Amino acid sequence: MNRVVLTGGSSGIGKEINIYLLEKGYDVLFTYCHSEASAKEIEARFANAKAFQVDLTSAEQLEAFLAEIETFDPDILINNYYNGTFIDTYFHKTDADKFLNDFKNNVMPALQVTQKCINVFRKKKYGRIINILSSSLNSPAMGTSAYNSNKAYLLQMSKSWAVENVKFGITCNSISPSFIPTDFHKNMDERMKETILSGYPLKDKLESRDVSNMIDLCINGGKHFNGNHLFLDASHY
Template sequence: MLVKKVVLTGGSSGIGKEINVFLLEKGYEVLFTYCHSESSAKEIENRFPNAKAFHIDFTSEEQMTDFLAEIENFDPDILINNYYSGSFIGTYFHKTEAEKILEDFKNNILPTLQITQQSIHIFRKKKLGRIINILSSSMVAPAIGTSVYNSNKAYLLQMNKSWAIENVKFGITCNSVSPSFIPTDFHKDMDDRMKEMIVSGYPLKDKLEGGDVAHIIELCINGGKHFNGNHLFVDASHY
């Protein structure tokens, strides 16, 4: 059975946009979310008839309810959890208020869990499904000030293990992909010298592109039923 219908969270900018366009060009039908990048989302919709944009603020219960219903109607085969709202670099952990940690968890992890639960219900009925989580190699070598971001990504990595073992007998695989540093708007608050230092230490001496990550996504989709529970690094063997 072909797996061709994708739900992609955060598909209008950064890595998400490049994954989105890659899949659309391959003929996948993609339901993708956006919040602030409306012009980019509309541009993708206008370019690809197989693209469907869904505007959502994941902190809104009402909008989340509508999106979960939209997923049900769309009947996907693949879920790509890419969305992340917040900053990559904040402050030192000991200076981070507990409310900030809780807020980021509620804004990023809880919606991802709800969306994944909804998708698993659909996949189990089909006896087929692919779950792919976009994480970060920053978990392995964290920069100062990234404790909140990395802890959220690490939470999803642990969930990946549970989702993989619980659902594989239903034809559902779950894998996570951790790219190395990719300069995007998400890292706009980083000092340019830090960006240059990261790239200079990279084995290829060249920045990673979103398209490189998209090829690994395709592997997770088409890798077969035994390709399950993996955590893949896209980093030229940096870590």
């Protein structure tokens, strides 16, 4: 029970989760879109890593990835991929098409990948679904309405996944880390980063390894550890 599908596994938190699992001996099929150098570096370092380049916003490429999932026969799915930005603009200034496109580009691929994995999991009567969300769901930063609405949709959907599939040995849990400066936030104003981090109750900011520890819990916590939403924010909110 050690085959993992990880979406967005070549940069940011996803890369750290990927390396953690590979070092633990898991076989990981991970996606990347633009970070080819990083993906190839991971593959060269770990024989148990398999990179799959895919633009999940492309219906044709997504179908190819779903077929690869079927062949890979995973035991664990980690939904980490996000295509877009954390902070954009105020809600009242956001074009309606922005909300629609972000939903199509982020939520729909996650749903389709999860459907495929659940079908695989049900056949073997075992599976683990883990969603990487955000503590911003509790206290949204200004300008994050599109990002947070997508994460909130996946959180509500994951509750259904947990209820509908637990009798098949499948659990679903979600992890919401506090703010971790990564490549995902490279275009974010430095003053905004400082404002967010200055309000954090611990002197040490959250590290990617803290998220990896929660991944381990979600995988190995047993069949009763199901339907949880875990906040990694030092009780900030």
